[in-house]
Amino acid sequence: MAFDRLHTFLEVYRRLSMGRAAEALALTQPAVSNQISSLEQEFGFPLFVRSRSGVRPTPAADSLARDIAEHVDALGQTLAERRTRSTALSGLLHIGTPAELFSSVGPRIVGAFLGTDIRIQAHFGGRAFLRQGLEDGSFDLALMASSPPERRFGSERVGGERLLLLAHPQIRDALRGRKVDAQALQTVPFVAYNAELSLIRQYFLEAFQGTCQKAARIVVPDLRNVLAIAAELPMWTVAPDYLALPYVASGRLVEIGPALTAVNPFYLVWPKGAPRTSRTMFARRAVKDALISTGSR
Known part of the structure; x- marks a missing residue:
């Protein structure tokens, strides 16, 4: 049973379309159809139900894909890596x-x-x-x-990435002596990456077992600018460590909340x-x- 036909089967199975599989394989659609038909004849059962919108795998196709996918993908990768060593x-x-x-x-x-x-x-x-x-x-x-x-x-x-709760030093000073929690943070302005407060809500849920009900004073869909604004204006925010740590190291922002364990x-x-x-x-x-x-x- 040729590797090429099994490879073609997996492409059709994953893309649910002989046309899209043909494009990925740089083959014509009739060539892909012929390879699938050849496999079906060899196995003695249908692999796909054809329709105008594409194909639907049969239970036999699901079983075959589970059995061969890892091995066919590994062989394909090995062949490609051998070509890599001999190709500019x-x-x-x-x-x-x-x-x-x-x-x-x-x-x-x-x-x-x-x-x-x-x-x-x-x-x-x-x-x-x-x-x-x-x-x-x-x-x-x-x-x-x-x-x-x-x-x-x-x-x-x-x-x-780990999320950090960060603030301008003035915000740290304003909160000094108070417990830093979800309620306290919503009394001071903050800047967020999106209106849904996805990063802030994730941090609040894990750190405070609560949520943020207040809207952000500023929404900027670029985390680099979120950090730049918080470093210049008296605001707080939540951002990933790989972007935030240089601000912390320079003292322009300070961590004001508990460290999260989740990555x-x-x-x-x-x-x-x-x-x-x-x-x-x-x-x-x-x-x-x-x-x-x-x-x-």
Whole structure:
């Protein structure tokens, strides 16, 4: 049973479409259909229910995918890595990432490619933007704060962040002698990353077992600017440690709340399956090694 046909089966299974699988594999749709039909004839049972909107896996296909996916993916990676060792590394690599995260880890990532002819194009955006870029093939890799659950994506944890409760020194002084809790903090102005107060609510829930009911005085959808504002104006905020620690070290911001034990992971994410080029296979390994070896928490 040829590896190519099993690889094609997994692409169709993950993408729920022979057309999208054909695009990913750089094949024609009839070629993909013929490979699936050949597998079905060999097994003696149908793998997919065809419809105008795509395909639906049968229970037999679910069972087959569970049995072979890990082995087929591993073999595909091994073959790609062997090609990497014998092929010049060049071309353009597209990486999607939150802008704030790239401002911290970008130099490590770029440094991993200095010995190659690979060029890097970074694309900045939030979760929906990053997932869309992976789905439509615009990105080879993405750094995300959560691993997409869809089976067509592969992922590996490469770091994490802890949230810190930070304030301008004037806010620390204003709260001196008072218990710093959810109630006290809502009596002084604060700046937030979004109107939903996602980071602040997460911190309040773990640190104070409470929530923040007050609206932020300022909302800025860029954590770097959130920190800059809190450092210049008498306000408090919640931000990840990888961006905040330089402000703490310089004394421009001070920690005023308990340290959290929970770590929010972030992941290196890629579309499973084809195309496995020497460039993308090298990039996955290089980015992972660069982030993990430099202690990206």
